Amino acid sequence: MSTPSTATQSPIQIRKKVIAGNWKMNKTAGEGVSLTREILDEVGRETQVDIVLCPPFTALESVGHALEGQAVKLGAQNMHPEKNGAFTGEVSAEMLRTLYVTHVILGHSERRQYFAETDEFINRKVLAALANQLRPILCVGETLAEREAGSTLAVVQRQLEGALAGVKPEQLTTVIVAYEPVWAIGTGKVATTAQAQEVHAFIRELLSKLYAPALAQKVRILYGGSMKPANAPELLAQPDIDGGLIGGAALESRSFVELVKAALAAS
Numbered sequence: 001m002s003t004p005s006t007a008t009q010s011p012i013q014i015r016k017k018v019i020a021g022n023w024k025m026n027k028t029a030g031e032g033v034s035l036t037r038e039i040l041d042e043v044g045r046e047t048q049v050d051i052v053l054c055p056p057f058t059a060l061e062s063v064g065h066a067l068e069g070q071a072v073k074l075g076a077q078n079m080h081p082e083k084n085g086a087f088t089g090e091v092s093a094e095m096l097r098t099l100y101v102t103h104v105i106l107g108h109s110e111r112r113q114y115f116a117e118t119d120e121f122i123n124r125k126v127l128a129a130l131a132n133q134l135r136p137i138l139c140v141g142e143t144l145a146e147r148e149a150g151s152t153l154a155v156v157q158r159q160l161e162g163a164l165a166g167v168k169p170e171q172l173t174t175v176i177v178a179y180e181p182v183w184a185i186g187t188g189k190v191a192t193t194a195q196a197q198e199v200h201a202f203i204r205e206l207l208s209k210l211y212a213p214a215l216a217q218k219v220r221i222l223y224g225g226s227m228k229p230a231n232a233p234e235l236l237a238q239p240d241i242d243g244g245l246i247g248g249a250a251l252e253s254r255s256f257v258e259l260v261k262a263a264l265a266a267s
């Protein structure tokens with residue numbers, strides 16, 4: 001059970017850090033199981049940090065079996081909002097649940113950019129995930145052009161308000177938000193701690209206004225965008241950065257485990 005929020009508590013006491021690995025379109029089922037076993041050997045019983053592995057759909061079942069009895073959670077990288085039907089190539093929340101998936105990445109910038117996902121469509125997915133007891137990892141973030149135009153906060157606000165439309169106050173803390181500046185994803189360019197903290201604080205402030213300050217204090221807000229063992233300690237020390245959504249560094253056990261250890265050290 002989470003500790004109640006009070007003005008005197010530090011954020012660290014009320015928000016468990018999350019390290020989530022987004023494998024994207026990498027790893028066969030067999031490769032995924034090998035990577036999972038290597039991670040489990042090091043941090044499989046770790047409960048002080050929430051660890052989530054998000055393999056491609058084709059590896060969910062095998063990785064899920066490898067995770068049985070462990071504290072590490074299974075996440076999907078996408079889902080369709082409808083329950084079933086003529087949606088070739090898509091999978092539903094219910095299908096994910098039968099594979100013991102607990103988390104689902106929604107609104108990733110690669111889905112927005114390459115698959116034309118809109119805030120409205122992402123919102124439908126968020127509501128469907130919550131209705132099916134899946135925890136959305138909701139990604140928001142600006143492109144380089146948007147940052148250079150000075151519209152970072154407006155973009156993040158539009159994406160967040162759009163995705164959360166109709167999410168009830170009692171559902172809010174089930175949502176994990178990931179701030180991922182698009183220009184930092186897979187580029188090796190990491191946002192400075194000041195840039196990241198500014199947007200994270202803005203997101204929490206916005207959640208306070210949309211819901212309530214006490215609820216906003218409980219929402220985990222992850223940073224994503226070239227997070228690596230070298231830059232993680234400084235990012236994770238920021239008051240509003242509650243973990244990381246990791247791409248490249250999640251594909252190798254050593255770097256992923258180091259990131260989990262950095263989150264532990266910052267907890």
Ligand code: PEP
Binds near residue numbers: 186224245
């Ligand atoms: C991501 O795609 O969610 C991501 C953060 O990727 P990377 O860590 O490779 O920048």
